[in-house]
Amino acid sequence: MNPTGYAQLDELLARLAGIASLDESALEAEHTAILGRKAGALTEASKQIPTLPPEERRGFGAAVNQVKAAFEQAFTARRAELAEESRRRALAGVDLTMPARHRWIGSAHPVTTVIDEITEIFRGLGFVVAVGPEVETEWYNFHALNFPANHPAMDMHDTLYVDATPVPGDRGGRQLLRTHTSPVQIRELLTHEPPVRAIIPGMSYRNDPFDPSHAPAFHQIEGLAVDEGISFVDLKATLVHFARRFFGETTRTRFRPSYFPFTEPSAEMDVECQLCHGSGCPACKGTGWMEILGCGMVHPAVLANCDVDAERYTGFAFGMGPARITMLRYGVTDIRYMYEGDMRFLGSLR
Amino acid sequence: MNVSRRWLEAFLRRPLDARDVANRLAMLGAPVDAIEPLHADLAAIRVALVEEVRPHPNADRLRVCTVNDGSAERLNVVCGAANVTAGKKYPFAPVGSTVPGRPPKKPALTLDRRKIRGEVSEGMLCSLEELGFEPQDDGIWELETDAAPGTPLLEALPLADDRLVVDVTANRPDLLGHKGIARELAASYGVPFRLPVLPGAVDIDVPPSRRIAESEGAGQSGTVTGGVRVSIEDTEGCARFHAAVIRDVRVAPSPGWLVQRLEAAGVRSINNIVDATNYVMLEFAQPMHAYDMARLHGPAVIARRGRRGEKVVTLDGVERAVTEEMTVIADERGAIGIGGVMGGSGTEVHEGTTDVFLECAWFEPGRIRRTRSALGLSTDASYRFERGVDLWNAAEPFRRCIELVLTLAGGTNVDAPADLWPRVTHPPRIFLRLPRVAQVLGVELPLHTVEKHLVAIGATVVSKPDDGRIAVDVPGWRPDLVAEIDLIEEVARREGYDEFPSDLRRFRTGNVPDAPIVAASERVRDRLIAEGLLEAMTLPMVPVSGEGIRLLNPVSEEHGMLRHRLLPGLVRQVELNWSRRVRDVRLFEIGAVFAPGSAGELPQETPRIAAVVSGSRAPEHWTGAAPDFDQWDLKAIFESAVEVAAPGGTIEPDGEGWVVRGPDGRAIGSAGSLAADAPPWAGTVFGFELELHAGPRPPVRFVPRPPTPSSERDVTLLVPDGIAAGALAQVLSGGGVTVLESVRIVNAYRGDRVPDGTRSVTFRLTFRAADRTLEAAEIDSAEAHLLLLLERETGVRRREQ
Numbered sequence A: 001m002n003p004t005g006y007a008q009l010d011e012l013l014a015r016l017a018g019i020a021s022l023d024e025s026a027l028e029a030e031h032t033a034i035l036g037r038k039a040g041a042l043t044e045a046s047k048q049i050p051t052l053p054p055e056e057r058r059g060f061g062a063a064v065n066q067v068k069a070a071f072e073q074a075f076t077a078r079r080a081e082l083a084e085e086s087r088r089r090a091l092a093g094v095d096l097t098m099p100a101r102h103r104w105i106g107s108a109h110p111v112t113t114v115i116d117e118i119t120e121i122f123r124g125l126g127f128v129v130a131v132g133p134e135v136e137t138e139w140y141n142f143h144a145l146n147f148p149a150n151h152p153a154m155d156m157h158d159t160l161y162v163d164a165t166p167v168p169g170d171r172g173g174r175q176l177l178r179t180h181t182s183p184v185q186i187r188e189l190l191t192h193e194p195p196v197r198a199i200i201p202g203m204s205y206r207n208d209p210f211d212p213s214h215a216p217a218f219h220q221i222e223g224l225a226v227d228e229g230i231s232f233v234d235l236k237a238t239l240v241h242f243a244r245r246f247f248g249e250t251t252r253t254r255f256r257p258s259y260f261p262f263t264e265p266s267a268e269m270d271v272e273c274q275l276c277h278g279s280g281c282p283a284c285k286g287t288g289w290m291e292i293l294g295c296g297m298v299h300p301a302v303l304a305n306c307d308v309d310a311e312r313y314t315g316f317a318f319g320m321g322p323a324r325i326t327m328l329r330y331g332v333t334d335i336r337y338m339y340e341g342d343m344r345f346l347g348s349l350r
Numbered sequence B: 001m002n003v004s005r006r007w008l009e010a011f012l013r014r015p016l017d018a019r020d021v022a023n024r025l026a027m028l029g030a031p032v033d034a035i036e037p038l039h040a041d042l043a044a045i046r047v048a049l050v051e052e053v054r055p056h057p058n059a060d061r062l063r064v065c066t067v068n069d070g071s072a073e074r075l076n077v078v079c080g081a082a083n084v085t086a087g088k089k090y091p092f093a094p095v096g097s098t099v100p101g102r103p104p105k106k107p108a109l110t111l112d113r114r115k116i117r118g119e120v121s122e123g124m125l126c127s128l129e130e131l132g133f134e135p136q137d138d139g140i141w142e143l144e145t146d147a148a149p150g151t152p153l154l155e156a157l158p159l160a161d162d163r164l165v166v167d168v169t170a171n172r173p174d175l176l177g178h179k180g181i182a183r184e185l186a187a188s189y190g191v192p193f194r195l196p197v198l199p200g201a202v203d204i205d206v207p208p209s210r211r212i213a214e215s216e217g218a219g220q221s222g223t224v225t226g227g228v229r230v231s232i233e234d235t236e237g238c239a240r241f242h243a244a245v246i247r248d249v250r251v252a253p254s255p256g257w258l259v260q261r262l263e264a265a266g267v268r269s270i271n272n273i274v275d276a277t278n279y280v281m282l283e284f285a286q287p288m289h290a291y292d293m294a295r296l297h298g299p300a301v302i303a304r305r306g307r308r309g310e311k312v313v314t315l316d317g318v319e320r321a322v323t324e325e326m327t328v329i330a331d332e333r334g335a336i337g338i339g340g341v342m343g344g345s346g347t348e349v350h351e352g353t354t355d356v357f358l359e360c361a362w363f364e365p366g367r368i369r370r371t372r373s374a375l376g377l378s379t380d381a382s383y384r385f386e387r388g389v390d391l392w393n394a395a396e397p398f399r400r401c402i403e404l405v406l407t408l409a410g411g412t413n414v415d416a417p418a419d420l421w422p423r424v425t426h427p428p429r430i431f432l433r434l435p436r437v438a439q440v441l442g443v444e445l446p447l448h449t450v451e452k453h454l455v456a457i458g459a460t461v462v463s464k465p466d467d468g469r470i471a472v473d474v475p476g477w478r479p480d481l482v483a484e485i486d487l488i489e490e491v492a493r494r495e496g497y498d499e500f501p502s503d504l505r506r507f508r509t510g511n512v513p514d515a516p517i518v519a520a521s522e523r524v525r526d527r528l529i530a531e532g533l534l535e536a537m538t539l540p541m542v543p544v545s546g547e548g549i550r551l552l553n554p555v556s557e558e559h560g561m562l563r564h565r566l567l568p569g570l571v572r573q574v575e576l577n578w579s580r581r582v583r584d585v586r587l588f589e590i591g592a593v594f595a596p597g598s599a600g601e602l603p604q605e606t607p608r609i610a611a612v613v614s615g616s617r618a619p620e621h622w623t624g625a626a627p628d629f630d631q632w633d634l635k636a637i638f639e640s641a642v643e644v645a646a647p648g649g650t651i652e653p654d655g656e657g658w659v660v661r662g663p664d665g666r667a668i669g670s671a672g673s674l675a676a677d678a679p680p681w682a683g684t685v686f687g688f689e690l691e692l693h694a695g696p697r698p699p700v701r702f703v704p705r706p707p708t709p710s711s712e713r714d715v716t717l718l719v720p721d722g723i724a725a726g727a728l729a730q731v732l733s734g735g736g737v738t739v740l741e742s743v744r745i746v747n748a749y750r751g752d753r754v755p756d757g758t759r760s761v762t763f764r765l766t767f768r769a770a771d772r773t774l775e776a777a778e779i780d781s782a783e784a785h786l787l788l789l790l791e792r793e794t795g796v797r798r799r800e801q
């Protein structure tokens, strides 16, 4: 800055250049000495302004302000410089490989995640989510679903019975833990006129002791579509669409004949093995395929049991085990991990 | 069902690839669980001719043989078997090869060139047992083969086979025999199939069976064949009974081909008679039984109901009590076998048997299922009968069985076999409509295609009436075909499921909303995940204790009851984590709990949410450990859960924890510390459990937030014990000061600096007006008003400094 012509101010100006090399405490001392509110040199100079003759006031006042601004700028610049220096010094001493400070993070159960994904895909196909009771009567669990009494088809459904008075009436019978989510199909058909399009997640029960691939209680997810004009082609199309959305757009599928009392034609859908992609490996027993779900056209007898006109309406149904699909997806080797609550397991599959 | 590839080849008269067969069967609805190669471990074994046998110079029991193994040189082989004979052929294991043996009794052995008592031995002449077969005598295995020395044993004899383990569904009893499988494959390959020729079968003349209908008025049927009086008294349990007597048989071991075939199907060879019955069962899916006629009292064979107190010792040596609900086979003295399940040991065919009585019957499936289930005795026979054997074509397997017995054991069929069939029936006729086929399958198939598929399964298309229906007589071996839809499935199956298109067509969406509980569960799940908790799943079956819903047939005592609370299951999971030295546990579960319903009603199922936390409040960090979870953490999570799971619920202190009440005042959940089996290093377990309200979510409204600045005043009150801070906060909030935005508690102190029986609590009052910046004087007067109000209503005053 050029000299102001006022000796008092120009004397101060001589100190301006020195600010750039002051350390922190000297800087603050100099700030107090020059700009301090109580006894700063420039503050003192400002106080003189009203005492000057009017014709001098203006010139001197302007000079004081200019000098003040120059000093303020210099102090600000030096402070910023010092702050930057000190930040650099501080960083130089820190080991940045030290661990971060985390928070606990929650997660849904891996089976829930899979159920949600499956449900979302079917919601996109016009399905709504339905649920039903886990304790059922024989009628809902078996008879309405066209299970022949005293037939080997029952062998697949090793049933847990509840110690309770049988439910009287046509739709009653002994009380049992439902062996599949299919009784909800019956409840949906009994309560809604077609079109019925429901996706049904829920617990199912079998009298199987725990082993790596069986649990006495496990999740199932069931689907049902009943309307006029629904055919085997719709069944295939819906499930192929599902498989592509869930496993990947290029996933191949195949449908094999099978047997379930409540569907006919019945089928099982395989998807290409997620491990070997069809070339064959121990996980798929060398076939290149993995069994994912059972399905079929709703048996006319089931529709009739639900007072649905089986000549007018047709439908399809399917069911799958999300726990099994979870195991396939993540390579979990033992279903018991799903039900023991080990924090390390639950936290690792989010 | 274990299926032999070779047996199928004999049906189809062509070589088959096991993998290809498995693939075709899978696509026809009979997936193959496993393909087990049989005797592949004998690949190195060759047919060898023993040209000379000399005594061993240093051992009495050993011989030295000159062996022609097909190569130019002759080998020196030391052999210990007494039956080794010059000029005969034996299986030969060359140096370097391994024989499988039958571990553990006969371990596998790898051969090297070595001296045995001074004589060089270059390989081994093998016994059956050394090659993995059932031993029949002590000697080496004398081969009856024309194969030249050096021929691989697996080429010279039909030993190499694949066992296909076929998963047959409960509706397809016809696939429980090789013929049924061959029928499916024949149609798949487009080739004919015929019964295999029985090796060594001579021209046998078995007279046709004599059909015996209902005896007059008796509802029963009876006759005499070969000197045995045969009758059906229980025509409900036994609809048809073929009987024959064969005299002068020689019971002996079965020939190799039969042993191999049975073995490939997983059945052990017993003797030629029993093997003949098993062979026919494995071929036709029709169980057979043979009796030692000399041990039949009467001699008579009667199919009747069991009698109270009657007992039979079955073939497995177990004495079994029969009931009137069972069909038994009896002679004049009493029951000698359990019909369709297992024969009795008293009339078993044995080495000394000379005359046999053969049975080929049809037992009612439901009766067999109840019987085997009551006896806890499932057999190859009961398995087939309860699924349904062919009532109408039983003559063919029976004739096959007679021929096989005569071929294997000689003897004579002295009398025409009897066919007791009191009430003759026919397989059902089903009408099939082509438009219905198109309606169900979504594709219009021409009549000739439908017909072709039905013929392929053995059905007869009887007529083509003008009304668009075709009449189909189904084959007797398909008891599953009873209605039109069953034929539609057959058409689709034979057409090939993969042949149908799979492009999405128009559909109508479901016409009801999601079940409300679904959205409610999702909301509370999301909330607890946001609180840092992990979702767990526990089994709804819990150990039996106290009142509750018990299971009649639990998997175990540990799973004997339905849960009526979720928390105990979660606490067990906390303990499991502790047992694995995992200290920090944060789990929640959403699931149903069960309470008994009224008599004759289903239980009440209530959806609930529960959570547990224990251990550190945050992950460890080197700057300093986080404190453990405490009750205030629990209260926060609990409030958070109540907000979404039970909107409108009010939380109140209750003992050392909290209870939440619904709008109707009913307690719907609680929170507090929980008892657990804790190791010394574990933290306290805190948890809550709460009913999950499935109703619609209360509406959320936008509230404008004023941009004006707020002012805060901290007010420290001296609060005597017995006065709840929450109550004071309520007085302050409800004090009618409109510019009071919030009341928060920011500090609490109890100790020397306040009088006994009191504590100090600091409330932070936040003031704000939407339309202006508040002046200090206005806030001062509001604060003074609130303090006055507080003193008047509760007696609580400001703490003097």
Ligand SMILES: [Zn+2]
Pocket: A273, A274, A275, A276, A277, A278, A279, A280, A281, A282, A283, A284, A285, A286, A288, A289
């Ligand atoms: Zn694979």
